[in-house]
Amino acid sequence: MRLPITGKEQHRVHFGEDADCFGKDNEIVIQKQDDCQLTAHLGFLQLGHRYEIHLTLPRSQCEMYGTAELKESLTEKVPNVNCRLLAVSSDKKDIILKLELFAYKEKLLKEELRLERSDTKALLMLVVLARVLGRGKGTPLLRNGIKSIGVELDDESEASDWQGFD
Structure with a gap:
């Protein structure tokens, strides 16, 4: 049953202070897929832009305790030119990765980095999604x-002044 609207009623939406969770939603989400694969969800990026990304991986999520470190695996025949590992640092709780990512195509961008553990030489696959x-x-x-x-923008334009061949 619809009620008739009479007069000029004002409709406003009010949000309480506790509803403001913007800061928590703006974090990079890292999910463990299995023992040797992690997925980092970066959210939205822009085509043609190059990004520096700082990822914090909890040691417990990587099952790396003590002084074990990560480095880029050298077993790849062709290095990934769109996603590179720039640096690795760590403390007792976390491993911090510094990556460079180039958003070279529209829609879903999925890049993989193969990382190697210093203690067991086991591979850890980091999948970066955006x-x-x-x-x-x-x-x-x-x-x-x-x-x-x-x-890095394409300078190719359809509005060219080239006349072509005669």
Whole structure:
């Protein structure tokens, strides 16, 4: 049953202070898929941009305790040019990875990094996932730990002054 609307009623939505959870939702989400694979969800990125990403992996999630470290595996025949490991640092609780990622295609971007444990030489696969917005589709709000470090745009344009061959 619909009630009739009479007069000029004002409708407003109010959110309490406890509903503000923006800071918590803006973190990079890291999920453990199995013993040798982690997935990092980066959120939205922009096409043609190069990003520096700081990921914090809890040692418990990687099952790495003590002084074990991670480094990029050298078993790959072809290095990943779109996603590179720049640095690794650690403390007793966490391993911090510094990556460089180039958003080279629209929609779902999935890049893989193979990391090697220093103690057992076992491989750990880090899958980096992001949604990439094309040109003119808006500017995304970057998650904590992600910053844009450059833009590489195609200079090819359909509006060329080249006349072609006669």
